[in-house]
Amino acid sequence: MKLSVPDYIQTISPYIAGKPMEELEREYGIKNPVKIASNENPLGPSPKALKAVEAALKNLHRYPDAGAYYLVNKLAEKLSVSPGNIVLGTGSDEVIGMLTRVFLQPGDEAILSEHSFLMYEIMIRCDGAVPVWVPLKSLEIDLEEMKRRITPKTRMIFLTSPNNPTGMIIRKKEFDRFIEGISPEIVIVLDEAYIEFATDPECLKGLDYLNSGRAIVTLRTFSKIYGLAGLRIGYGVMPQEMASLLNRVRQAFNTNSLAQIAATAALDDDEFLQKTLTTVRDGLKFLYAALNEMGVSYFPTQSNFFLIDVKQSADDVFKRMLKQGVIVRSMSSYGLPQYIRINAGLPDENAQFIEAFKQVL
Numbered sequence: 412m413k414l415s416v417p418d419y420i421q422t423i424s425p426y427i428a429g430k431p432m433e434e435l436e437r438e439y440g441i442k443n444p445v446k447i448a449s450n451e452n453p454l455g456p457s458p459k460a461l462k463a464v465e466a467a468l469k470n471l472h473r474y475p476d477a478g479a480y481y482l483v484n485k486l487a488e489k490l491s492v493s494p495g496n497i498v499l500g501t502g503s504d505e506v507i508g509m510l511t512r513v514f515l516q517p518g519d520e521a522i523l524s525e526h527s528f529l530m531y532e533i534m535i536r537c538d539g540a541v542p543v544w545v546p547l548k549s550l551e552i553d554l555e556e557m558k559r560r561i562t563p564k565t566r567m568i569f570l571t572s573p574n575n576p577t578g579m580i581i582r583k584k585e586f587d588r589f590i591e592g593i594s595p596e597i598v599i600v601l602d603e604a605y606i607e608f609a610t611d612p613e614c615l616k617g618l619d620y621l622n623s624g625r626a627i628v629t630l631r632t633f634s635k636i637y638g639l640a641g642l643r644i645g646y647g648v649m650p651q652e653m654a655s656l657l658n659r660v661r662q663a664f665n666t667n668s669l670a671q672i673a674a675t676a677a678l679d680d681d682e683f684l685q686k687t688l689t690t691v692r693d694g695l696k697f698l699y700a701a702l703n704e705m706g707v708s709y710f711p712t713q714s715n716f717f718l719i720d721v722k723q724s725a726d727d728v729f730k731r732m733l734k735q736g737v738i739v740r741s742m743s744s745y746g747l748p749q750y751i752r753i754n755a756g757l758p759d760e761n762a763q764f765i766e767a768f769k770q771v772l
């Protein structure tokens with residue numbers, strides 16, 4: 412078969428996801444593996460969300476609310492923005508795709524950090540645009556170098572804070588210096604998938620720039636702290652002019668009814684949020700202490716995951732950990748072939764990881 416496909420589609424490398432539990436059980440015959448590879452919530456989903464989903468199951472024959480009225484209004488109230496500033500997606504991933512589709516044309520340039528979230532590059536390439544990579548500087552996003560790389564073709568800049576996979580934040584004062592002198596029409600996408608975990612008071616908050624007259628989009632998700640990754644729901648907050656453009660390319664029923672209902676209920680589940688934060692912070696403390704004792708280097712995080720320098724092939728370490736029943740993430744697909752990334756799990760998962768890690772090293 413001879414298919415005619417644009418070169419920019421041919422050359423996309425497909426996203427390599429963390430191994431699903433079921434596959435591990437199938438391939439290695441391991442039961443109940445510890446999965447700390449995808450930055451998921453170790454406590455499971457928000458109980459309030461679960462209850463709301465159970466009650467809503469009997470309505471699955473209905474189409475979802477295309478405008479997601481309840482969720483959008485609740486979010487708007489919580490974030491002190493107007494409903495017209497919010498665009499929902501099947502995960503914030505989909506919002507990234509809507510942004511690139513609306514704002515990028517073949518030949519345009521989009522600036523992003525090396526080793527950043529793989530979906531940015533995939534979406535940029537889907538629209539025939541050119542990713543312009545800027546190396547990290549001591550594992551931090553190098554805003555000064557990003558600014559130097561702006562050309563008349565630059566249409567978008569992707570920033571992540573806290574960053575995945577490094578766990579590091581962008582500081583507000585550095586961002587303010589960065590945007591000074593940049594054309595307000597360049598779309599700045601600030602991905603805050605992990606913002607709820609950040610404790611550093613200097614951390615940039617994208618929502619502060621909603622009315623700055625700049626094309627700044629803040630991305631958030633229900634996949635991490637709310638524990639709803641499987642339902643696929645996230646959102647972008649942006650100036651209304653941008654939101655109305657995204658709504659032209661958005662599929663009417665993009666977010667499903669259960670996702671909308673679960674997310675709406677999860678927004679009220681403060682108890683679950685607090686419990687998640689405590690579990691993650693205690694987990695990190697335990698893991699740091701155990702790794703210190705082992706003399707292993709790692710990078711302290713402002714998120715729920717962090718990088719460990721294994722000083723050998725991360726793909727090998729990944730495979731050997733798998734045989735011990737622990738799923739970690741090799742960072743080779745992120746261009747960091749000697750690093751693994753793990754997220755804080757439950758206390759016994761963290762302990763099992765350390766035990767297995769001692770064996771493997």
Ligand SMILES: *Cc1c(COP(=O)(O)O)cnc(C)c1O
Pocket residue numbers: 450501502503504505528571574575602604631632633634635640643644645
């Ligand atoms: C997990 C993650 C997201 C969230 O993706 P969803 O599509 O909302 O599940 C977005 N950005 C980064 C950097 C992430 O790590």
